[in-house]
Amino acid sequence: MDQANSIIKPLIIDLSRFSNWLKAKGELLSLISKSHSFWGDTPLTLRFSDFHFSQEEVESLKNILEESNLCVYSIQTNSKISAKLISDAGFLAESIPIIRPRNQPSIRLIKESSNIPAQQTYQQIQPEIQEPSPKLSTVSPLKIDFSTKQQTQQQEKRPILETVLPSNSYIKNTAFVGMHEIVALRAGALVSYDGNILIMGDVNPGCQIKATGSVIVQGKLCGSVHAGFGIEDDAKLETIVVRALKMGEPLQISIGEYSACSSNESNIYSKQKIYPETARVIDGRIWRVSDFE
Amino acid sequence: MPGKTILFTSGKGGVGKTTSTANISVALAAQDPNINVCMIDMDIGLRNLDIQLGLENRIVYNLVDVVEGSCKTRQALVKDKKLPNLALLPAAQTRDKTAVSPEQMVKLVDELREMFDLILIDSPAGIEQGFHNSIAGADEAIIITTPEMSAVRDADRVIGLLEAHHKKINCWLVINRLRGAMIKSNDMMSVDDVMEILGVKLLGVIPEDENIIVSTNKGEPLALSKQVNGAGQAYRNIAMRLTGVEVPLMDVFNEKQNIIVKQFKKLRSLIKF
Numbered sequence: 396m397d398q399a400n401s402i403i404k405p406l407i408i409d410l411s412r413f414s415n416w417l418k419a420k421g422e423l424l425s426l427i428s429k430s431h432s433f434w435g436d437t438p439l440t441l442r443f444s445d446f447h448f449s450q451e452e453v454e455s456l457k458n459i460l461e462e463s464n465l466c467v468y469s470i471q472t473n474s475k476i477s478a479k480l481i482s483d484a485g486f487l488a489e490s491i492p493i494i495r496p497r498n499q500p501s502i503r504l505i506k507e508s509s510n511i512p513a514q515q516t517y518q519q520i521q522p523e524i525q526e527p528s529p530k531l532s533t534v535s536p537l538k539i540d541f542s543t544k545q546q547t548q549q550q551e552k553r554p555i556l557e558t559v560l561p562s563n564s565y566i567k568n569t570a571f572v573g574m575h576e577i578v579a580l581r582a583g584a585l586v587s588y589d590g591n592i593l594i595m596g597d598v599n600p601g602c603q604i605k606a607t608g609s610v611i612v613q614g615k616l617c618g619s620v621h622a623g624f625g626i627e628d629d630a631k632l633e634t635i636v637v638r639a640l641k642m643g644e645p646l647q648i649s650i651g652e653y654s655a656c657s658s659n660e661s662n663i664y665s666k667q668k669i670y671p672e673t674a675r676v677i678d679g680r681i682w683r684v685s686d687f688e
Numbered sequence: 689m690p691g692k693t694i695l696f697t698s699g700k701g702g703v704g705k706t707t708s709t710a711n712i713s714v715a716l717a718a719q720d721p722n723i724n725v726c727m728i729d730m731d732i733g734l735r736n737l738d739i740q741l742g743l744e745n746r747i748v749y750n751l752v753d754v755v756e757g758s759c760k761t762r763q764a765l766v767k768d769k770k771l772p773n774l775a776l777l778p779a780a781q782t783r784d785k786t787a788v789s790p791e792q793m794v795k796l797v798d799e800l801r802e803m804f805d806l807i808l809i810d811s812p813a814g815i816e817q818g819f820h821n822s823i824a825g826a827d828e829a830i831i832i833t834t835p836e837m838s839a840v841r842d843a844d845r846v847i848g849l850l851e852a853h854h855k856k857i858n859c860w861l862v863i864n865r866l867r868g869a870m871i872k873s874n875d876m877m878s879v880d881d882v883m884e885i886l887g888v889k890l891l892g893v894i895p896e897d898e899n900i901i902v903s904t905n906k907g908e909p910l911a912l913s914k915q916v917n918g919a920g921q922a923y924r925n926i927a928m929r930l931t932g933v934e935v936p937l938m939d940v941f942n943e944k945q946n947i948i949v950k951q952f953k954k955l956r957s958l959i960k961f
Contacts, residue, residue: 578887581848582841599844599885 405438405468411491414444416452420459427463438468442491448477453484569593569608579614600645609636617643623651629676637674648674648681655681691726691801694808694930695826695857697850699842701813703834704864704894706731707904708923709810710740715911715927716806717774726765726804728777728797730822731812732787735779742769742907743776752780755792761799770912775804785817790824797825815849823850828858830891834865835877840885847888860891862926867896868941892926894919895940 408426413419423441448456460467469487472478478488568590572580582601586592591608602618604610610622616639623635632651646657653676672683696709709727717725729737732752738744749764754777761777768774777800780787800807811822823829829850833843843861850857863882870876879893897919903910910920911927917938925935 577851581851582844583848597887601841601845 403438403468405440406434407440407442407471409442411442411444415446416448416456419443420455423459427459427465431463431465434465436466438466440469440471440489441467442471443477445473446477447474448472448480450480453477453480457484457486570606572596582618598639598643600643609638611636612639615639615641615643617646619647619649621649623649626651629679632676635675638671640671642672642674642683650674650676650681653679653681689805691724691804691807693797693801693825693827694806695811695822695829696808696832697811697819697822697829697846698813698832698839699815699846700833700839703832703839705813705832706736706740706810707900708830708832708862708864708894709808710737711909711911711920711923712927712930713774713806713808714741714768714771714909715924716808716930717768717771718912719924719927719931721773723805724773724775724803725806725808726775726777726800728800728807728809729779730809730818732779732818733781733784734812735781737810738766738776738778739907740904741776741909743778744907747778750778750780751796752783752787755788755796761796761803785812785821788821790820793821793824815846819846819849823853823857826857828860830860830862831886831888832862832864833882833886835863835871835879835882837877840877840882844886847886859888861886861888862891862894864894865896866893866940872941890937891929892922893938893940894922894926895938 408423410419410422413422467486469489470481471489471491472481473491478490481488568588570586570588570590570592572586572592572594574580574594574596577596579597579599580586580594580602582599584602585605586594586602587605589607592604592606592610594604594610594612594614596612597614598604598612598616598618598620600617603621604618605621605624607624607626608622610620616637620637622637623632626632626635629651632653635650637648637650642657644657648655655674674681674683676682696705696712698705706729713725713727716723727737727741728751729735730751731737735750738747743766746766749759751764753759754761754764765775765777768776797807797809807825809822809826812818831843831847833839847859850859861883863879866879867876871878879890883890895918897910899910899913899915900919903913910918911923913920915921922938925938928935
């Protein structure tokens with residue numbers, strides 16, 4: 396294998412949710428005992444959070460790694476003191492990479508249509524989007540179900556975004572749920588649409604939202620959201636996004652086939668500040684990306 | 689002027705709909721002897737409102753008889769023991785909720801509007817036929833909830849159903865069974881936490897009170913008792929707010945009274961020994 400041309404992609408072991416060495420060590424040991432044979436000779440990268448290592452802790456880490464015979468490519472941490480100690484011990488120390496939202500066609504960018512690369516690539520995408528996805532085709536265009544009766548009011552709404560965007564834009568059909576007299580989408584609401592969904596209000600826990608495109612919520616998002624319903628192609632999935640002003644507490648997000656849920660550590664008793672977050676699929680997992688680091 | 693209909697609903701069972709209906713209607717009737725108040729028990733098959741008022745021995749006809757035409761409405765109404773302007777239309781014990789339909793309820797409520805100024809409907813738990821029967825005749829709704837996640841979730845569902853209803857129904861919120869000590873130590877949701885999720889106008893709060901158990905067993909609603917700073921006073925406050933008087937929200941934490949009660953208990957235990 397020619398070393399100059401190959402790119403090493405190590406497997407990342409993420410221990411950054413532990414705030415001190417003892418807890419991370421426990422998790423690391425249990426992971427090693429479980430997945431040792433699965434990893435084999437793959438280069439690994441250990442990721443720790445910002446706590447400062449002491450000399451003894453680095454020694455014990457070194458012992459653990461040598462005993463278990465793992466191939467460690469690098470150790471990531473954001474603290475400079477730990478980085479120095481780790482590199483003294485003979486490992487490659489890196490800082491945790493900052494994830495920034497990629498420059499992808501979003502609702503805002505489509506206006507500047509000169510940014511879309513070539514007409515060719517666009518036409519490759521377009522015919523596929525025009526086919527309705529087979530799984531949702533039996534569902535009526537926009538359905539908000541509070542009870543067994545169907546609500547037909549919302550079906551007559553034309554998506555407002557179509558008048559702003561060029562007509563052959565990538566985002567073809569977007570449902571706009573503008574709340575007229577209601578404060579939030581209450582528990583038990585079922586919103587499904589073959590396209591993108593834009594909701595101008597809160598989504599309370601107990602709701603279900605299903606879309607074949609992205610889901611954008613201008614408010615608090617709770618409940619279960621399934622974006623990219625029926626889409627299996629990873630390249631298309633990378634352009635599908637779930638965004639909210641605040642990701643609420645009992646939250647389940649699925650994009651395509653991948654799904655993730657909110658952690659149970661903070662509960663109703665901890666008030667969190669409102670900050671906008673986006674969830675998208677990167678390398679086969681759903682990542683939370685904030686615009687503010 | 690035709691009467692106004694108020695619905696008491698919650699979604700979850702056991703949060704205090706029947707107790708609140710009994711106490712609030714008794715408080716309303718006692719406050720103003722000129723208005724006529726009527727209560728309807730919509731929990732057909734599992735009737736409870738008559739027990740809480742102490743009228744179970746006086747029931748001859750019930751709601752299902754009126755709807756089927758076996759008797760006149762006047763014959764089924766039971767007058768209260770102490771208050772002459774309060775009446776109850778009891779439910780049937782031997783039937784179930786499929787015995788009545790929403791259209792029949794609308795007709796019945798229209799008939800009652802000419803006789804009474806205020807009609808208070810006690811809805812059953814759940815979101816099935818009983819709930820739809822109760823919504824049919826309602827102008828305003830009072831959602832009752834306790835500060836617990838499951839009750840709040842169910843109340844949210846019910847509010848969604850009410851908002852989606854074709855008739856415009858005004859919703860209010862009453863939070864029942866609050867414990868000041870637990871809220872302070874962050875073990876129980878506070879009023880603000882509940883309001884953040886539900887977002888409906890707050891009508892009143894009711895603290896947890898042991899006397900409620902005694903009053904429901906005896907059949908004497910707590911709103912008539914002379915109690916100050918308990919659930920009875922909270923119900924009276926809500927009745928005053930419904931008629932337009934502004935009353936400040938009750939202090940659930942009750943710091944002053946707790947100190948006095950503690951010292952009294954200490955003193956009593958010393959004297960015993």
